Amino acid sequence: MGSGLYVGRDAAGAQLRRVLQGQLHHDGRKLVIQSIEGPGGIGKTALFDHVASQLDLRSRRFLTMRIAGSDDASQTTFRAVRYLIDSGKTASPTRKPLRVLFPQVGEVEAAYAHIRRQIVTELPQDGDVSPDVLMSILDSAVSVGKPLNDLFPATKGMLDVSAVEKKIEENRETISRLLGSSVTLAREAVSWWNKLGVGGAAALRNSVRENALVPLAAAFVKDMTAALAGYAAEDAFKPSPSKLLGVDRLLLIVDDYETTQGILGDFLVAHLLPALQAAPFETTVVILGRDQLQATHVSWAQHLGGSLASPLRLDPLARPEMEELLKHFSVTEQSELDRAWADTLGYPFNVHLWLEEVGEGGRTALMLKRFHDRTTRWMTEEQTRWLYHTLFMTEVDKRTLAQSLGDAEEAARANAWFQREGSVRDPHAPVFRVREYLRSRLADYLRVTDPEQYESLLRLSTNTSTA
Numbered sequence: 001m002g003s004g005l006y007v008g009r010d011a012a013g014a015q016l017r018r019v020l021q022g023q024l025h026h027d028g029r030k031l032v033i034q035s036i037e038g039p040g041g042i043g044k045t046a047l048f049d050h051v052a053s054q055l056d057l058r059s060r061r062f063l064t065m066r067i068a069g070s071d072d073a074s075q076t077t078f079r080a081v082r083y084l085i086d087s088g089k090t091a092s093p094t095r096k097p098l099r100v101l102f103p104q105v106g107e108v109e110a111a112y113a114h115i116r117r118q119i120v121t122e123l124p125q126d127g128d129v130s131p132d133v134l135m136s137i138l139d140s141a142v143s144v145g146k147p148l149n150d151l152f153p154a155t156k157g158m159l160d161v162s163a164v165e166k167k168i169e170e171n172r173e174t175i176s177r178l179l180g181s182s183v184t185l186a187r188e189a190v191s192w193w194n195k196l197g198v199g200g201a202a203a204l205r206n207s208v209r210e211n212a213l214v215p216l217a218a219a220f221v222k223d224m225t226a227a228l229a230g231y232a233a234e235d236a237f238k239p240s241p242s243k244l245l246g247v248d249r250l251l252l253i254v255d256d257y258e259t260t261q262g263i264l265g266d267f268l269v270a271h272l273l274p275a276l277q278a279a280p281f282e283t284t285v286v287i288l289g290r291d292q293l294q295a296t297h298v299s300w301a302q303h304l305g306g307s308l309a310s311p312l313r314l315d316p317l318a319r320p321e322m323e324e325l326l327k328h329f330s331v332t333e334q335s336e337l338d339r340a341w342a343d344t345l346g347y348p349f350n351v352h353l354w355l356e357e358v359g360e361g362g363r364t365a366l367m368l369k370r371f372h373d374r375t376t377r378w379m380t381e382e383q384t385r386w387l388y389h390t391l392f393m394t395e396v397d398k399r400t401l402a403q404s405l406g407d408a409e410e411a412a413r414a415n416a417w418f419q420r421e422g423s424v425r426d427p428h429a430p431v432f433r434v435r436e437y438l439r440s441r442l443a444d445y446l447r448v449t450d451p452e453q454y455e456s457l458l459r460l461s462t463n464t465s466t467a
Contacts, residue, residue: 006050008321009043012036012312016051019284019309020251022060030306031277033285034308035293038314040378041349044288045255047314058091062251062284063098063228063244065089069378076139078109080120080263081216092245101227104219111205112212113144118314141313142212143263145270217271221279224250228281250276256378257289261296269299277307290378293418316346329355343437345427349374350437357441368445375438378423386414387424388432388453391443392461395431404460 019034020023057064065084085105088098099106116138120131207215228250230243239377254260254268276283287293293311294300300308317325322344323337329338336358344350348375353371360367376384389404390396396418401411418425419432434442445456 006046007324008317009050009314012047012314013051013310015310016047016286017055019286020052020055020057020060022249022282022284024309025284027280029307030279030281031248031273031283031304032309033293033304033307034272035311036286036288036314037290037292037311039290041347041375041423042314042316043348044314046348047312048253048255048286057251060251061091061246061248063088063090063224063247064248064251066253066255067264068254069256075136075263077143077213077216077263077267078112079137079269080260081105081220082109085254090244092246093243102220102223104223105216107204108208108212108215108219111201111208111215115205119386131270143210143266145213145266177424213267213271217267217275220272221275225279225281230281230414237396249281252283252285254285255288257287257293257296258291259378262402265297269297269304273307274303277304290422298463317348317351322346322351325351328369331355331358343436347423349423354437363441363444365448368441368448371441372445375424375442375448383417383421385415387442388433388446388457389414389460390418390424391439391446392457394433396425396433397431404457410443 016034016036019032024032036047038044065083065088067080069089081100082105085099085102086097088140116135119134119138160212201396204215227244228248229421254264256263276285289296292313294308319341322341325348326337326340331340340354344354353374356370357363374443376387379387386401386405389401393400393404394413398408398411398415401414401418402408405411405414424438426433433439443454446457
């Protein structure tokens, strides 16, 4: 936890070590999934990085792939999968980029790119939906495993609008009119040659139209099998690079899962991970998220329950652990230790912010900016806006949020988010409200950087409290 010091988390660290060392891969178990759960700032990433740095993972012969919500993986499942591939690392450097080891993934990417290009050519030049908007809608449908043909007027009701971008609903009538006559989205006739499985470009495009996540996951696992175990017999006629030397296992890390879930969730839980259960190589998956993993998708328990290790749910540091950390940074006076505990309540992230503030001699503008950026780094723009409103409330609930936000439906969403967001709420207060240590500094940040917004929210809170 900074400067080479790491305190606490002994039991969690011991379990994570066992997982990374393969001690849960037994009785033919090919897939082990370890979740690390807890609110933002609780130290999930720090725990994983600390444990991984203490182990000789070279001896585990891993191909390691890692993605986080802050990474530039765009907003599509295809881009996220390509990001994972490009992130790959092995104990020994490879002579060629890892992306050349995934030719079948490239074929599926090319099939989808072909469909996207053809749809653009079918758009009328004076259409009222731009190609960019339409492509974004198609990408969103793909990310939740929906058939592209579900965008036709006859079956448009099948599309789960709540799971994709709001622009689908906003442009539904125009999109239905445009795509309803699309030649590209209609299934292609498959020749007898394609049906033999040789050069089946049309069959592959049809598969992508039906549910692009299925062929994408299958291609990923086949390419991964060739890289880690040698190509399968059924793929003898397909381009498959030679097996990687000195690499036999896959280590897949997904950090800040809630942020990536929209583009990777269905792909992982419904397609990729079930396929890896049957792959001829071992896979270890570590998923770091704020919510309980099994609560994010029913299939975690239904289809992957046998591969799930006991979740690691992280709590704040105990007071002796926090004081051990502070004393390492020469904070030894009891009054300061008492103040640190009252301010941070043992959240590792907040402890480090507290140390920075002490080191800089108070709340400088630069310190306030760093404090704000690090506190909101896990939040969407909408969640950050909600946080600003809650800073000025003595009690956060649907009523006060509705009065401040001016929208009862949005207030309900904001209230549900706030009750789950353990990184900002006060766990000891008799009502829901922002922890004072965070509230005062974030409010100061707004006062310094945006006085108009600060005064507006302050007035709103005054009106709310007197209503």
